Amino acid sequence: MNYKHLHYFWAAAKAGGVTRAAEQLFTTPQTLSGQIKLLEDRLGRKLFRKKGRELELTEDGRVALGYAEDIFTLGGELEAALRDRGDGGRRTVEFRVGVADSVAKPVAYRLLEPALNLSDPVHMVCHEWKFADLLAELALHRLDLVIADEPVSRRVSVQAFNHRLGTSTMSFFSAPALTAQLDGPFPGCLNGAPMLIPSPASSVRSQFDAWLKRHRLQPRVIGEFDDGALMKAFGREGRGVFISPSVVENQTAQQYGVQILGRSNELVENFYAISVERRITHPCVAAITQSARGELFNG
Numbered sequence: 001m002n003y004k005h006l007h008y009f010w011a012a013a014k015a016g017g018v019t020r021a022a023e024q025l026f027t028t029p030q031t032l033s034g035q036i037k038l039l040e041d042r043l044g045r046k047l048f049r050k051k052g053r054e055l056e057l058t059e060d061g062r063v064a065l066g067y068a069e070d071i072f073t074l075g076g077e078l079e080a081a082l083r084d085r086g087d088g089g090r091r092t093v094e095f096r097v098g099v100a101d102s103v104a105k106p107v108a109y110r111l112l113e114p115a116l117n118l119s120d121p122v123h124m125v126c127h128e129w130k131f132a133d134l135l136a137e138l139a140l141h142r143l144d145l146v147i148a149d150e151p152v153s154r155r156v157s158v159q160a161f162n163h164r165l166g167t168s169t170m171s172f173f174s175a176p177a178l179t180a181q182l183d184g185p186f187p188g189c190l191n192g193a194p195m196l197i198p199s200p201a202s203s204v205r206s207q208f209d210a211w212l213k214r215h216r217l218q219p220r221v222i223g224e225f226d227d228g229a230l231m232k233a234f235g236r237e238g239r240g241v242f243i244s245p246s247v248v249e250n251q252t253a254q255q256y257g258v259q260i261l262g263r264s265n266e267l268v269e270n271f272y273a274i275s276v277e278r279r280i281t282h283p284c285v286a287a288i289t290q291s292a293r294g295e296l297f298n299g
Helices: 003-015 018-025 031-041 059-081 103-116 129-137 176-181 205-214 228-236 246-256 281-297
Strands: 048-051 054-057 093-100 122-129 145-148 161-174 194-198 219-223 240-246 259-275
Touching: 003 018, 003 031, 003 054, 003 059, 003 129, 018 031, 018 054, 054 059, 093 103, 093 129, 093 219, 103 122, 103 145, 103 240, 103 246, 103 259, 103 281, 129 145, 145 219, 145 281, 161 205, 161 228, 161 246, 161 281, 176 259, 194 205, 194 228, 194 240, 205 240, 205 259, 219 228, 228 240, 228 246, 240 246, 259 281
Parallel strands: 093 122, 093 145, 194 219
Antiparallel strands: 048 054, 145 259, 161 240, 161 259
16 A cells, blocks of 8 residues: 555545645645545545535545554654654654644743653744644644644544643733723723723633623723734733733733733633643643643642
8 A cells, every 4th residue: 555645545534625635735636636546546445425516535435534543643653752862862852832823922831831841852843823724733743732722623623632721710911001090990990991802713702702791891992913912012012901811910910011900700711732642642742731730720
């Protein structure tokens, strides 16, 4: 069997179609389709069938996908096990991680830091992208782990497992000059106050909107942000009040020179480590999950 053909089939099945898989593999749909056809001829079975304009796996295709998952998972483990050794014979651990761009940077750092404290040297390759793009990379085994503030939905055609790390309430911050202008105690002081809020794509945005309505608060929204770091940069300049996870509120206050107005236990953000492994075996992933559950979110 030509395992390159099998890899192309596996990529197309995981990506949900030939076109997207071709984009991920930097090839053309025609080339990909031709390689998959050669695999079908070798096996004597049809692996895909047309459903409208899309492709879906046949029963034989689902069987083949199960074997392909095992083959390429073992291939990844083999590659990791035989990495070049350095530093006096100690194994250099390669760790490829993706961080969803909606995760606050201080939280991402606190979550990833334990991975660099292993006894063996670690080479970390860190990417920050949209959650959906990171899942596609994870499905192709180009990442060992994805850090996100939402779990993988069952509706997503990616076989991955959610490892819940913990939950943080949310804190409200403002620059000292702006704080002096606010009227009354928290949260009433938010009425009419300039506010910088996460975009609708954020996992906490719907909670925040409901929280304002429940407390009958009407701040003056100055801006909505996909990038939390940019939102905090505007907040540092006194452009508005902003929210950020309470678990890193001291770091946020020090880094941006802002004050903590208050906290809300009604607003929570969950954090997940997402991997293709049901049982965690990668040493960096194990260090991250143990530290998060034992110290960061319980401290």
